[in-house]
Amino acid sequence: MKRCLLLLLLLFCRVAPAQVDPAPAAQFVRQYAGHYRLSPELVAALIDVESRWNPRALSSKGAMGLMQLMPATARRYGASKPFDVEQNIAAGTRYVTALMWEFHGDLRLVVAAYYAGDHGIAREQLNYHNPDVVAYVLAVRRQFMIRKYAAMRPPRRSMP
Numbered sequence: 001m002k003r004c005l006l007l008l009l010l011l012f013c014r015v016a017p018a019q020v021d022p023a024p025a026a027q028f029v030r031q032y033a034g035h036y037r038l039s040p041e042l043v044a045a046l047i048d049v050e051s052r053w054n055p056r057a058l059s060s061k062g063a064m065g066l067m068q069l070m071p072a073t074a075r076r077y078g079a080s081k082p083f084d085v086e087q088n089i090a091a092g093t094r095y096v097t098a099l100m101w102e103f104h105g106d107l108r109l110v111v112a113a114y115y116a117g118d119h120g121i122a123r124e125q126l127n128y129h130n131p132d133v134v135a136y137v138l139a140v141r142r143q144f145m146i147r148k149y150a151a152m153r154p155p156r157r158s159m160p
Helices: 002-015 022-035 040-050 071-076 085-102 107-116 118-127 131-152
Strands: none
Touching (some): 040 085, 040 107, 040 131, 085 107, 107 131
């Protein structure tokens, strides 16, 4: 009985649509990215790939919220309620900042470590061959470039 309830809960959380207006989430991304001197486009790209902006997202491995924080990572970086949008983004950006320091700003390694954990990536550096890690890094890079390009493009003027 407990397994059935847990399974239903996991299934519900994975497919539940975002129940939060994305504007405050985007505001928190800008706020915390600015505070930690990260590119807001990088943080948003991680969220694009991790949860598609679903604050109730729950992975099969237990990662939670917009930035898909594992429970230990959420606690370590101060998110006592990892499904809370602000706490999740705050903790996620702190974690990305720690990875930026650890990997000297190499975004490929930072993103790979965000996905696979910093211990394995630190050991392998750019020699990681796991196809899931490579695909993840490419997906985040693609979203980052799309967002960066959109941020640099001047606004379009509408025709009268």
